[in-house]
Amino acid sequence: QLQLQESGPGLVKPSETLSLTCSVSGGSISSIRYYWGWIRQPPRKGLEWIGSIDYSGSTYYNPSLKSRVTISVDTAKNQFSLNLRSVTAADTAIYYCARRPPEDPLYMDVWGKGTTVTVSS
Amino acid sequence: QSVLTQPPSASGTPGQRVTISCSGSSSNIGSNYVYWYQQLPGTAPKLLIYRNNKRPSGVPDRFSGSKSGTSASLAISGLQSEDEADYLCAVWDDSPRGPVFGGGTKVTVL
Numbered sequence: 001q002l003q004l005q006e007s008g009p010g011l012v013k014p015s016e017t018l019s020l021t022c023s024v025s026g027g028s029i030s031s032i033r034y035y036w037g038w039i040r041q042p043p044r045k046g047l048e049w050i051g052s053i054d055y056s057g058s059t060y061y062n063p064s065l066k067s068r069v070t071i072s073v074d075t076a077k078n079q080f081s082l083n084l085r086s087v088t089a090a091d092t093a094i095y096y097c098a099r100r101p102p103e104d105p106l107y108m109d110v111w112g113k114g115t116t117v118t119v120s121s
Numbered sequence: 122q123s124v125l126t127q128p129p130s131a132s133g134t135p136g137q138r139v140t141i142s143c144s145g146s147s148s149n150i151g152s153n154y155v156y157w158y159q160q161l162p163g164t165a166p167k168l169l170i171y172r173n174n175k176r177p178s179g180v181p182d183r184f185s186g187s188k189s190g191t192s193a194s195l196a197i198s199g200l201q202s203e204d205e206a207d208y209l210c211a212v213w214d215d216s217p218r219g220p221v222f223g224g225g226t227k228v229t230v231l
Contacts (some may be wrong), residue, residue: 029138045123045224045225046123046222046224046225047124047166047211047222049156049219049220049221049222060219061219062219063217063218064217075125096165096166098165102173103197104172105213105214105220106154106156106171106211106212106220107156107168107171108158108166108168109168109177111165111166111167112165113164113165114165115194
């Protein structure tokens with residue numbers, strides 16, 4: 001059974017870079033059948049799509065975050081990563097990674113449990 | 122402010138039918154499929170409805186989705202205590218391109 005697990009620092013200072021990793025187990029991240037993405041949820045708010053990456057490394061980003069975001073994949077380690085630069089308090093959120101098929105961007109059927117990131121000095 | 126508008130709360134007694142609305146625009150709900158996610162307290166979202174009215178395997182048929190124009194609805198019939206959760210709508214937005222979500226509706230079982 002496929003499982004996703006987010007990891008990374010829980011506290012990041014303003015203006016620094018937030019870096020998270022999503023480890024995939026029970027399946028290969030190189031599968032052409034799926035894309036891999038990041039979604040976040042600020043405290044007491046709805047979800048916000050950050051971006052996704054496919055098996056070839058092609059990326060798709062939220063236009064509002066595109067200038068600060070990089071998503072990459074490491075097939076050897078079966079994981080993908082998120083870098084969000086120049087963070088502010090507004091980037092404080094629970095960050096989730098999720099899987100979805102290429103043809104259906106909103107069909108996210110497997111999620112990680114989420115990791116809380118706080119931006120504060 | 123979320124692109125999609127949902128009421129912050131809804132409630133019902135066990136066995137009742139509860140309906141949650143999701144309002145958008147022509148660039149999102151008006152031209153694309155609507156999805157619904159259920160988020161139990163302290164957990165990740167779970168896909169509940171896809172492509173307006175389809176249920177993934179394992180989702181009870183008490184949950185149903187519909188869409189009309191630039192609005193969509195999620196109905197929960199035969200409300201159960203385990204249905205107490207946040208429900209979020211989601212849709213692809215053509216401008217700017219990408220998925221957008223509602224702010225969520227907290228359903229309380231009285």
